[in-house]
Amino acid sequence: MKLPRTPRLALFLLSLAGILLLSACHRGSDLPFKLTDIGGHMPDLQFQLTDDNGKPASAADFRGKVVLLYFGYTHCPDVCPLTLAQLHAALQKLGKAADDVRILFVSVDPARDTPAVMHAYVNAFDKRAVGLTGSAGAIEALSKRYRSGFTREPASDGGNYEVTHSSAIYVFDRNGHARVLDANAPQEDLVHDLGLLLSNGTSP
Amino acid sequence: MKRIALLLVGLLGAGLVHADTTRISASHAWIRVLPGALPAGAYVVLRNDGDKPVALTGASTPDYGMAMLHRSTQSGGSSRMAMVDALPIPAHGTQALAPGGYHLMLMDARHPVQPGDTVRITLKFDNGVTLPVDFIARPAGALGDQG
Ligand SMILES: [Cu+2]
Numbered sequence: 371m372k373l374p375r376t377p378r379l380a381l382f383l384l385s386l387a388g389i390l391l392l393s394a395c396h397r398g399s400d401l402p403f404k405l406t407d408i409g410g411h412m413p414d415l416q417f418q419l420t421d422d423n424g425k426p427a428s429a430a431d432f433r434g435k436v437v438l439l440y441f442g443y444t445h446c447p448d449v450c451p452l453t454l455a456q457l458h459a460a461l462q463k464l465g466k467a468a469d470d471v472r473i474l475f476v477s478v479d480p481a482r483d484t485p486a487v488m489h490a491y492v493n494a495f496d497k498r499a500v501g502l503t504g505s506a507g508a509i510e511a512l513s514k515r516y517r518s519g520f521t522r523e524p525a526s527d528g529g530n531y532e533v534t535h536s537s538a539i540y541v542f543d544r545n546g547h548a549r550v551l552d553a554n555a556p557q558e559d560l561v562h563d564l565g566l567l568l569s570n571g572t573s574p
Numbered sequence: 575m576k577r578i579a580l581l582l583v584g585l586l587g588a589g590l591v592h593a594d595t596t597r598i599s600a601s602h603a604w605i606r607v608l609p610g611a612l613p614a615g616a617y618v619v620l621r622n623d624g625d626k627p628v629a630l631t632g633a634s635t636p637d638y639g640m641a642m643l644h645r646s647t648q649s650g651g652s653s654r655m656a657m658v659d660a661l662p663i664p665a666h667g668t669q670a671l672a673p674g675g676y677h678l679m680l681m682d683a684r685h686p687v688q689p690g691d692t693v694r695i696t697l698k699f700d701n702g703v704t705l706p707v708d709f710i711a712r713p714a715g716a717l718g719d720q721g
Binding site: 452456 | 615654680
């Protein structure tokens with residue numbers, strides 16, 4: 371009597387594992403994303419920073435919005451403005467629906483990026499962009515959370531320094547779950563995936 | 575006789591400089607203006623119609639305290655900027671300074687520069703040629719010299 375029971379248990383455990391595996395995969399791929407699907411592989415949005423109006427800001431303030439997270443700094447005259455201009459162009463393609471999107475531009479150069487500087491900067495690109503700055507520790511914690519490193523090094527010219535920063539854009543759904551990663555993909559891929567997330571893309 | 579020789583040398587010299595200058599031309603010159611005192615990026619397409627390669631080695635403008643030749647690069651998912659000493663333009667070829675790559679970084683604006691303004695930047699090349707180019711100032715969200 372003992373012998374037949376063990377295989378049955380094993381079968382049960384196996385199918386349970388199968389269900390768990392399936393649901394784990396399901397969370398990552400329930401929508402036909404074009405960008406890199408990071409569902410289930412990156413932690414939920416979480417931070418304690420200061421917004422460009424000088425007010426405390428946390429991830430909870432952006433629940434209900436589809437969030438684009440990007441690390442940069444305002445003294446970056448080339449790549450950061452290009453990225454923000456491209457994000458703006460992508461949102462324009464989505465029309466009114468994109469009003470539910472927020473671009474979170476997190477400064478990796480908080481010494482120079484005061485809320486006032488950030489405010490003028492992000493609003494020059496898009497009204498749906500929010501500049502976030504804060505203590506070096508809080509910014510490092512957020513950047514580490516998404517394995518997005520940055521370094522600061524002195525430049526060869528007077529008093530300035532160069533910053534190496536992640537070029538990726540992390541996209542979160544309305545519940546703050548990490549969903550896709552945009553690393554220099556064509557604009558239509560981002561527009562496509564934002565469209566999915568805006569229409570039905572919440573995850574459990 | 576001596577005077578004629580000198581005159582000829584002078585003419586030849588002038589002719590050479592003139593020929594070199596006209597063989598380098600610039601188009602689609604624009605600046606991305608950022609708010610406040612933030613540095614700006616300047617972009618241009620350079621064309622070399624000469625038989626020899628030339629290299630852009632520097633730039634200056636009365637409107638900014640400093641103009642530097644830079645290059646942005648992306649590797650391993652991260653982005654950085656570095657100084658560039660010389661940017662070659664091949665013989666009978668073009669080289670673009672464009673967002674996300676080569677650019678002139680303009681710092682310390684001497685007066686506020688607004689979208690729509692024209693900023694004259696003098697480009698310097700390794701053969702001694704200087705080329706003044708008018709750059710159109712564009713808003714922060716611009717993706718090119720127009721539109
Ligand atoms: Cu630069």
